[in-house]
Amino acid sequence: MKIVDVCAFFAPRGGGVRTYVERKLVAAPARGHEVVVIAPGAEDRLEPRGPGAAIRWVKAPLFPLDTAYRYFNDRAALHALLDAERPDMVEVSSPWRSASMVAEWRGRAPIALIAHADPLSAYAYRWFGGVADRATIDRQFDWYWRHLRRLDARFDLVISASDSLSQRLRAGGLRKVVTNPMGVEANLFSPARRDAALRARLLARCGLGPEATLLLGVGRHAPEKRWEMIARAATMAGTRVPVGLVLVGGGRGGPRLRKAVAGNPHIRLLAPISDRSALATLMASADALIHGCEAETYCFAAAEATASGLPLITPDLGGAADQARAAGGLTFAAGQAAAAAAAIERFARAPITPTPPPLRTMDDHFDMLFALYAGEATALAA
Missing domain, CATH: 3.40.50.2000 (Glycogen Phosphorylase B;)
Structure with missing residues (x-):
């Protein structure tokens, strides 16, 4: 054909x-x-x-x-x-x-x-x-x-x-x-890739110790991805619980995102990672994946994080929400920084264990x- x-x-x-x-x-x-x-x-x-x-x-x-x-x-x-x-x-x-x-x-x-x-x-x-x-x-x-x-x-x-x-x-x-x-890509994303030393280094770059919660966000810097909102939410939650946020991506929204981070030492922006193995190791080494976009038709990042053993924290609408619900993750009211901050705090105080559905490749x-x-x-x- x-x-x-x-x-x-x-x-x-x-x-x-x-x-x-x-x-x-x-x-x-x-x-x-x-x-x-x-x-x-x-x-x-x-x-x-x-x-x-x-x-x-x-x-x-x-x-x-x-x-x-x-x-x-x-x-x-x-x-x-x-x-x-x-x-x-x-x-x-x-x-x-x-x-x-x-x-x-x-x-x-x-x-x-x-x-x-x-x-x-x-x-x-x-x-x-x-x-x-x-x-x-x-x-x-x-x-x-x-x-x-x-x-x-x-x-x-x-x-x-x-x-x-x-x-x-x-x-x-x-x-x-x-x-x-x-x-997800077969035989790549797995909890077995978790690297405690990498997690500790990332938290140290966020000015935090290994007892803190490490959140990971992956995606283009575009308005619909709502990374600025996620940065504000992490900042709000960080006043109550120790939280580090690492955002991986690039795009035209970068300047606005850097402004939203506003020098917060607990948030770090990383360039896009083209090495898929390195991304899989990073995925498995965080404590949860957080996502801000309610317009996802599927959300590869959420699927890859679930395959890596990470809990999901997502908006309550869209493809990312579908995956969070299927894997026992947390959802928050879409577009609401305060709701996202509350979900982050809830996870940091009582981490959840994901219950992923059968892996779809x-x-x-x-x-x-x-x-x-x-x-x-x-x-x-x-």
Whole structure:
């Protein structure tokens, strides 16, 4: 089966979507499939990724709101590429322009929308949540739900990575939603990687002794991740219990985050860690993972922390919350620094032991994904 992924959010400096697609470029050929990723880039070029995998970069303009990304702007050129590739299955990784373009393609292959993003949670609910409830905001943004319903009518599958997102999409009128959770990289994240000496060094960098609680946060420095709120929460909790916070990541929100930290000696910002083994050791060596974003469609950091044996402290909404509840973690009212501080203090005074569900790996995710695609391709051929 040949799969073409029209991926607007794939970029050299991208985040979770890029990580996911990189794994797909390995997983598909390993299962006998061919995969071609069509992504907006600085120039037209083909980037081979070994037998059965390639990235076809399409020259495209920079996205004005975040210049780490570009966006598809030529419908005819995209359709011509799809015609030339002759796929058995097409997937789209953004609900915006590229999804509408693919919906209008006249090819015969089935098409699937991957819900990698939750724009209402990332933006509308965050911006207006202080003055209106979600039902009211949904009514004001009904144009977006109408857009999704039109896509749902044209697409063969809408694939969501979490139960909470699937429920919201179905409540919004989508009828083709299938839940396929992602997973962790097999044989990498484990409690066995815990390093007491590393934990002690990190706490020392936070100006604390080994008796303190070490919290870890991992993710891009972007407004929807709410790291500034987490920094404020750790500062509030730190007036009552000894807490060190290590935040790993980078991005355009870095200056605002450093301002929120405001010289707090118990909070340390670390650059992104590209060495996956080093990240797995760090994960296992903290006392809990804390997360601030209620707009996660899955939350790789939460899944990796759970596999590493860490308790989770997350907002009570979104994909991270789904994982916290499944693993017996703590949740707090989304967007509320005081509620997050109370959860941190509660954990520091009475640490919890996680009860993780059976480990789900990315192999499990891709096995299910490609089985869904094969079913759609077979049904069309029949």
